[in-house]
Amino acid sequence: MTNLRFNAVEVASARSAKTVETPSNRISDYFGEDCFGLPQMKAHLAPGIYKKVESAVKHGTKIDEATADAVATSVATWAISKGATHHTHWFQPLTGSSAEKHDSFFDYTKGIETFKGSTLVQQEPDASSFPNGGIRATNQARGYTGWDPSSPIFIVDKTLCIPTVFVSFTGDTLDYKTPLLKAQEAINKATIDVCQYFEEGVTSISASLGCEQEYFLVDKAFYVARPDLYITGRTLFGAKPPHGQQLDDHYFGSIAPRVNAFMKDFEYQSHKLGIPITTRHNEVAPGQFEAAPLYEEINTGVDHNLLMMDIMEKVAGEHNFAVLLHEKPFAGLNGSGKHNNWSLITNKGRNLFDPEGSLYFLTFLVNSVKAVHKYADLLRASIASAGNDHRLGANEAPPAIMSVFLGSSLTAFLDEVAKTGKLVFNEGDDQYIELGLDKIPGLKLDTTDRNRTSPFAFTGNKFEFRAVGSTQNTATPMTVLNLIVAEQLTNFKETVDAAIAGGKDKEAAIRDVLVQYIKESEAIRFEGDGYSQEWVEEAASRGLSNVKDTPRALDFFISKEAKEIFAKQGVFTEREIEARHDVWSEIYSTKIDIESKTMEEIVLNKVIPASANYVSRLTDSAVKLKDLGLDASTVITTIEEVTGFMKTAKEGVAAMVLERDRVLAIDDTNAQAVEFCDSIKEKYFDTIRAAVDRLELFVDDAEWPLPKYSEMLLLK
Template sequence: MTNLRFNALETASARVAKTVEAPSNKISEYFGEDCFGLNQMKAALAPAIYKKVESAVKYGTKIDEATADAVASAVMTWAISKGVTHHTHWFQPLTGSSAEKHDSFYDYTKGIETFKGSTLTQQEPDASSFPNGGIRATNQARGYTGWDPSSPIFITNKTLCIPTIFVSYTGDTLDYKTPLLKAQEAINKATIDVCQYFEEGVTSISASLGCEQEYFLVDKAFYAARPDLYIAGRTLFGAKPPHGQQLDDHYFGSIAPRVASFMKDFELQCHKLGIPVTTRHNEVAPGQFEAAPLYEEINTAVDHNLLMMDVMEQVAGEHNMAVLLHEKPFANLNGSGKHNNWSLITNKGRNLFQPEGSLYFLTFLVNTIKAVHEYGDLLRASIASAGNDHRLGANEAPPAIMSVFLGSTLSNFLNEVTESGKLVYAEGGDKFMELGIDKIPGLKLDNTDRNRTSPFAFTGNKFEFRAVGSTQNTATPMTVLNLIVAEQLSQFKASVDAAIAGGKDKEAAIRETLVQYIKESEAIRFEGDGYSQEWVDEAESRGLSNVKDTPRALDFFITEQAKEIFAKHNVFSEREIEARHDVWSEIYSTKIDIESKTMEEIVLNKVIPASASYVAKLADSASKLKDLGLDSSAITTTIKEVTGFMAQAKDGVAAMVTERDRVLEIEDTNAQAVEFCDSIKAKYFDTIREAVDRLELFVDDSEWPLPKYSEMLFLK
């Protein structure tokens, strides 16, 4: 019988880096050539039409029919000139990935290419098979997609893609984009109101986002030979290799030729799509890498991150590789996250988190801290997923405990405010690190260090939400973050206005309110090691939640506090958030169910036969030694150990299958998710894996069917 593992090894070892040629040595000459955003519209549309589109993007005004027709005509002409024949509304259903239904520009009845404004602005995909959490009946299949003009139209796979929202026939939200846009409106209004205390002329703000995307690469042959990778997205089995990441020699190391070729090609495709990918490097674990774009308006950044993941997978395939976006594809190695760097920028270009000695800066800093303190559980729920459960708190990523890191300068200042009850803050000039090497100039010091163990860290002029998982559509955590800060700013404005109405001076009212918030949110601030047991104990004493699994974390979405804030800002109705709670619970259960069935298949169809074959060889050897009058006890002992692990794996699978059948009968979606977590994953996965991983170390290398970690991770 052919051993797929050895075929994969032979195939992978023969691969060489693919040659990639950019259209120009200057990225500026082809950046954005496959997207049709405001810059392209300005060149293609009449000035009056362009101004209407610009107003819709910047201020949310509605686009009339004539304007839509003009845009549709221009975008069709542009797309056809680039060889495009079809168009689609590109939307983000609750599956977690993007969706599209292609239609031809060619009108068969008229014999010409046509694209109307009505088709640009609205289409009607079938909503019946997308997750909806019971929000619509089976016989109510109609759904609507609506053009989002604030996100650039783009071309991929010779198809014109129009970013859209997705709602049901009754108007209920069925996607990730719509809530984000609503939360963006909420924070825009709340921030503008507070900015008026400090400066005139702030008429809009933009939540800014930069998503650092971590990922693994493996050769496609290894991927095809590992059912757990291509079915579950992670290795369910695999013994720890002698050389993993313990030497830290992969981190920021020289990039292997095949990987560098992939990165160049991936970045090239991203740049054509207008995605500003600017950074690439090796990450901590072998086979792990990171790509990071520049900051963009949050809605565009979310769309670009989702598109970037699609581009990664397509380009990897062209280089005979598979990209692994799962949060924990390999045990005992660092997992992958999607660090969300978030800030608020006014229409006058001011970063509201740029440190300076003013009440302006402190107002937004303190209110953000207070928002995380008040709604930390909701923020935790926003990053909950089956994959992220493996990563959070595993000495490689922030813990499931939500906390805020500020760095020594700001932290010491807020501690002094707490003790004294007075708010006096003036930051000095730049500070420099003297290195004692004359030819090296002094390095400018930031006012904060970085803390990789913190889930929510202030990093100079932004907050970095490090706990977001690598596979996640980042719209949900950004929706929640925008929303809770918007709510907190609204409460701040109400408190200050009330104090002013009561006779307080404006500055005094602001200072007193901030002092109160600093004291009330002290528990959420933590500067130490988030990985330590001491922090777990201390967090409990502070009253902070430490919910480590997804089913229980999702419950934070349906608390009265959460329902109230969602409804108040028109982000979710109670019906919509309860539907999402059901959808996400069901997705969790389905993923654990898939993993358990994949484990069953691999154990019974691959591991046990390979192990049995090895035992037969050992038994034959022992028999021959015995016939020769030689000692066979070592082989006999090995046989006992191997058969013991075989029994542990097989019996574990049998018991898991029985329990799984019971859990699948549970009708309540969240109750079922809890049971999949406790009675399937927690009870059986580690036990079965332990046995299989031990068998990998025992069974003859020529017999073992699955590519090993040491073979897959060191891609050259």
């Protein structure tokens, strides 16, 4: 029988780079040509109509029926002129990916293309079949999608896509976008209130987001020859290759022609949709890469990241690649994250995290650190997933312990404040690195270093939330981050106002509260190596949580404290957050269940037969050696070792199947998730994998059925 693995190697080795042509060498010539946001609306709509839409986007005013009709007519005319035949509400249910139902512009009764404002504003997909945590039953299917005018409309595959929220018939949120928009409103209000202490004219703020997206590419032939990859997104088996990432030779190295062609095509498709991708490079692990955009308003940034992942997958297929977005597709190699760069920008253009040596800057810096300290467990829960469990705490990713890195200068300053109780910020001159080379311009020294081991690091004028997983819809961690900072700023304002009402000078009141916060949040600040075992031990002594698995981390969402701030800030009702806890627990269980069943199938249908064939040939060899009067002990020892690993793998699978049946019978969703974690994943996965990976090293290369790491990752 033909070995699919060797076929895959042969096919992948023969591939060449696809030619990619763009209409211009200037991105500005086609950037945003397939999106219809405020700039395009301004060009297409009557001034009065445009002002109403702009007001809705910037100030949250309602769009009336006449305005909706005018926008619908304009956007349909634009879309049809660009070849669009259908329209859809593009929304983000709790599946983790986007959803859409396409309808034609053509009105069969009138024989013309039409698009009404009522259709633009609201549609009705079936709500019962999407994850809802018990909010909707199958016989209660009605749900609504509603247009979000703050995120640009766009065209993909001749379909006009309208970003929307998704809610149930009773108004409960069923998506990722709605809570993010609510959290954005919360932080907008809380931040404006605090800004009034320092300057007039701040009437709105925008949380800014830039998502650095890491991913792997493998040839499509390898992908289809690995059931674990195309079913679960990661390799459940695979022996460590002789050449992995030890030499760091892939990091920032020259980009292979096939990969470069994919990147060029992917970026072109993204740029047409107004996604501001600006950076591409090789990441640390072989076969791993990164794309990074400029910063955008947070809601648009989240939508663009989700859309970008979809574009990646489509374009990769056209280049005979499969893109792997899983947090840990290859054991023993770096995993993939989605580093969320977050800041707050006022309507006057001020970045509130620009360090200017002022009380203004310190107020927002210290309150953000205080928020992470107080609500670290909730922040940990926001990045919990089955995939991220494999990555967090590994040798390349931040641990599950939440901590904040500020850099040596700010840390020394805050340490001094905590020690003396005095807050005096002295601005110094710019510092430069001396290289001893006159021809090299002076390199300006930043106020902070970069700490890749920190889950939440200040990087000069923003915070980088590095612990977010690469597959994740980043709306949840950004919802939580906005929420906890909004809550902290609200508390800060109340405390300062009370001190002022008691007769204290405003600046003195602010300084006193900040000094208090600096002292109270000292434990969350850490400048060292977050990968080290020493930090795990030190964090425990500081009282910081280290919850390593998703089922237990998700429990932080339904704590009394979490429910109170969700309700207070208007982000989730108790019913909604309990439903999400149920949904995310069930998703975790389902993913582990799928992985265990895939593992079972591969072991029984591929690994054991291939190993048995090898043992059979070894046995024939041993018999022939004995017949010739030669020593067969080495062959017999190999047979014993191989059959031992076969036995371990097969018995492990059999025991796992029995245990899985027991776990599947558990009714309580979260209790089942805990059991899938402890009694399936932790108990059996590593044991079975270790046996199979040893078999990969023993079994004749001609017999082994699964493409190996070195083949998938190192072939160009």
